[in-house]
Amino acid sequence: MIKFVNVGVSFPGGYQALQNINLDIARGEFAYVIGKSGAGKSTLLRLIYADILPTRGVVSIEENDMNIIGRLQVPFLRRQIGVIFQDYKLLENSTVFDNVKLALDIFYMKRSASRERIWPLLRRVGIFEKRDETVKNLSGGEKQRVAIARALINDPKIILADEPTGNLDEENADNVMSLLLEGCGGGAAVLMATHDTHLRKKYPARIIELDKGRLVRDGFPDVE
Amino acid sequence: MSNKAFFLLMRGFGMFLREFRVNLLSLVTLTTLIFVYHVICAAGTGAAGFLTHIAQVNTVRAYLAPGAAGTEEILAELSSIEGVAGVKYYSPKDAKEFVIANAPNIAGMKSFAEDFFPAFAELVPAEGSGRDVFEKIEAAAAGVRGVDSVSYGKEYMSRFMMISRGSWIFMTVISGLFAAAVSFTVYNTVKLSLYKFREEIKLYSLVGGTRPFISVPYVFSSLLQAVAAYSAATAVFTVVFNVFNGRVLHPAGINIFYLQSVVYFAAAFVFTCLIAVAAAMTGVVSFLKRVSSVNED
Numbered sequence: 001m002i003k004f005v006n007v008g009v010s011f012p013g014g015y016q017a018l019q020n021i022n023l024d025i026a027r028g029e030f031a032y033v034i035g036k037s038g039a040g041k042s043t044l045l046r047l048i049y050a051d052i053l054p055t056r057g058v059v060s061i062e063e064n065d066m067n068i069i070g071r072l073q074v075p076f077l078r079r080q081i082g083v084i085f086q087d088y089k090l091l092e093n094s095t096v097f098d099n100v101k102l103a104l105d106i107f108y109m110k111r112s113a114s115r116e117r118i119w120p121l122l123r124r125v126g127i128f129e130k131r132d133e134t135v136k137n138l139s140g141g142e143k144q145r146v147a148i149a150r151a152l153i154n155d156p157k158i159i160l161a162d163e164p165t166g167n168l169d170e171e172n173a174d175n176v177m178s179l180l181l182e183g184c185g186g187g188a189a190v191l192m193a194t195h196d197t198h199l200r201k202k203y204p205a206r207i208i209e210l211d212k213g214r215l216v217r218d219g220f221p222d223v224e
Numbered sequence: 225m226s227n228k229a230f231f232l233l234m235r236g237f238g239m240f241l242r243e244f245r246v247n248l249l250s251l252v253t254l255t256t257l258i259f260v261y262h263v264i265c266a267a268g269t270g271a272a273g274f275l276t277h278i279a280q281v282n283t284v285r286a287y288l289a290p291g292a293a294g295t296e297e298i299l300a301e302l303s304s305i306e307g308v309a310g311v312k313y314y315s316p317k318d319a320k321e322f323v324i325a326n327a328p329n330i331a332g333m334k335s336f337a338e339d340f341f342p343a344f345a346e347l348v349p350a351e352g353s354g355r356d357v358f359e360k361i362e363a364a365a366a367g368v369r370g371v372d373s374v375s376y377g378k379e380y381m382s383r384f385m386m387i388s389r390g391s392w393i394f395m396t397v398i399s400g401l402f403a404a405a406v407s408f409t410v411y412n413t414v415k416l417s418l419y420k421f422r423e424e425i426k427l428y429s430l431v432g433g434t435r436p437f438i439s440v441p442y443v444f445s446s447l448l449q450a451v452a453a454y455s456a457a458t459a460v461f462t463v464v465f466n467v468f469n470g471r472v473l474h475p476a477g478i479n480i481f482y483l484q485s486v487v488y489f490a491a492a493f494v495f496t497c498l499i500a501v502a503a504a505m506t507g508v509v510s511f512l513k514r515v516s517s518v519n520e521d
Contacts, residue, residue: 049430072434079432091424102424103431108231150431 001027001189002048002158007057009043009213017043018213021057025191027157030184032200033193035210041193044210045160048191049081050074061158079106082151082183086163088143090150092136096127099135100149117153125149125179141172148179159183161192165199177203232437236444243417247449250413254406254453255460258496261402262461265395265488270481272391279384284347284361284376292370295343302345302371305364307357310348316341342372355381399495406450406496407503414446414507422515429515439508443501450500454493 004023010016018040025031033041046052047059050066059066061077069077090099097118104114122128125145135143144164151159161180165173177199184190191208194200200207200221209217244251286302288295295313303311314322319341324333347365349357358376365374418425428438465483473481 075429075432075434075437077432078430083430089423089427089430091427102427106428106431106433106437108228110231154431 001025001029001062002191003058003060004044004047005058005060007047007054007059009040009047009052010055016213018047018054018210021215023208023215023218025189027189028184028187029206030181030190031192031206031208033191033208033210034195034200035216038212039210040213041210042162043213044208045083045162045191045193048158048160049078049083075106079154080157082154082156082159082188084144084147084151084159084161084164086166088147090135090143090146093134095132095134096122096138096146096149097131099146100153103150103153118149121149121153125152126175140167141169141175144168144172144176145179148176152179152183155186155188156183157188159188159190161190161194163193163195165194165196170198173199174202232440233444236441237448239417239441240445240448243445246420247413247417250409251449251453253409254450255457257402257405257409258454258457258492259461261398261492262457262465262484264398265492266461266465266481266484268391268395268398269484269488272388272395273482274480275384275388275391279381279388281358281377281381282348284349284358284365284374285344286347286365286368286374287342287344287372289370289372290342292343292372294370298368298370299345301368302347302365305347305361305368307349307353307361308347309350312346312348314344314346316343319344403495403499406499410446410450410500410503411507413449414442414504415511417442417445418508418511425512426515435512438512439505442508443504446500446504447497450496454496458489458493 002023002025004021007018007021008016009018021044033044035041043052047054047066048061050069053067062080064073064077066077091102094102097115100118100122101111101114104117109117119128119131122131125148127142127145127149130138130142135146138146144167148164151161159180161176164180165176168176173196180190180192181203204221206220207217208215288298292298299311299313302308316338320333320336320338323330323341327333347361349361358378362374362376362378365371425438462483465481469481469483473479
């Protein structure tokens, strides 16, 4: 589903964020992307949602070469990807409902039709009661659940989570993990960048480790 | 209209209403610009029309040589010139009366002898004749035996036409400046809106919003702003013009200014809207190029 072949990324100034990365991630697979700060975790995720393009090699999503699909096709690719950030990236002055609705607006969906899809999902992520609350009034855990709801609303084929539990306590981190695993159970490939070793032990899965932009480990904990 | 287009236009309309107070200053600026443009156009077209009108020449005057014999033959020959619709003869006596009638304030004119006033023939070109016809008649009449000189006020006509043309050039320059000012105002307004909503734009981009999805509401909102400014400016201008023209200019005997035609207002409206849309699109495209990255952190 997601394939990296000899992928390298250089930023202006010559900084090599990623070097010679080869990866293959299947549908329904859950993988952690780990490494120190600056190892290239976020860059790897940005390549998948086409926020940047590789300087070398090929990144393909469902057989689509990201170097070839063109700028106009990028939005249609992103519709198949749900992205969750550590800093949530929510509209602080909008309501919970409107933040999630944003992902349905692009399909020109009316408010009433959006409601039919958003309400059940808000119940699922446990934030239904706060649907009309302004996001700035929510706690970190609640905000992250809103971000997850926005990422899941279009039933994405790929879920990318960049340090989604970084700002959360253990209970909220568990909630986030169960939601991501639920998405994974639905057939989505989930890539989660994290520093949290405790979480990795609690929810073991494939680990992709980066160090200074190089892939230094790719395997499951039991075969490491 | 398709559902998609309707959805985007409604978003643009909502944005226009929501940002009305924030954009009020630029709306007032646009209204003022359009009002000033209307005033300049009314003054310019009025002055140009007046100058064109007074530069109108209806006859070519052929002065007969003193003592020229065979007046009847000369007149017959002048009548036969191509483009001449009629000829009126003024004897020295008629010429004197003509001058006295047209310059009544020149003292002592009546005491001059008729011999001081050369006889002339006024050649009336066919209706609607252009300057080229006047020139041909002038050349042909000058070649008629017994004709001393021919004139149709060429210099006088040229000078007024030059001033009239100058006023049109001035209005074209003003139109250019107007276009630049409107573009600049709309461009800045849309940039401010885009900057204000940059996080929302990034998120729409993240979840798969296309360029048209993101840009159309901003462009439509700018168009609505231009329409609102144009409507307000035109309404104020119409009232001010009618009051000023009716109460100040007409009583003072100045009747050269008139309210422009519907065609002018329609053309100015389309012109304003096109400038606003073009400026908004330029602003949106340049902004989206800069925020192409969803996660710049």
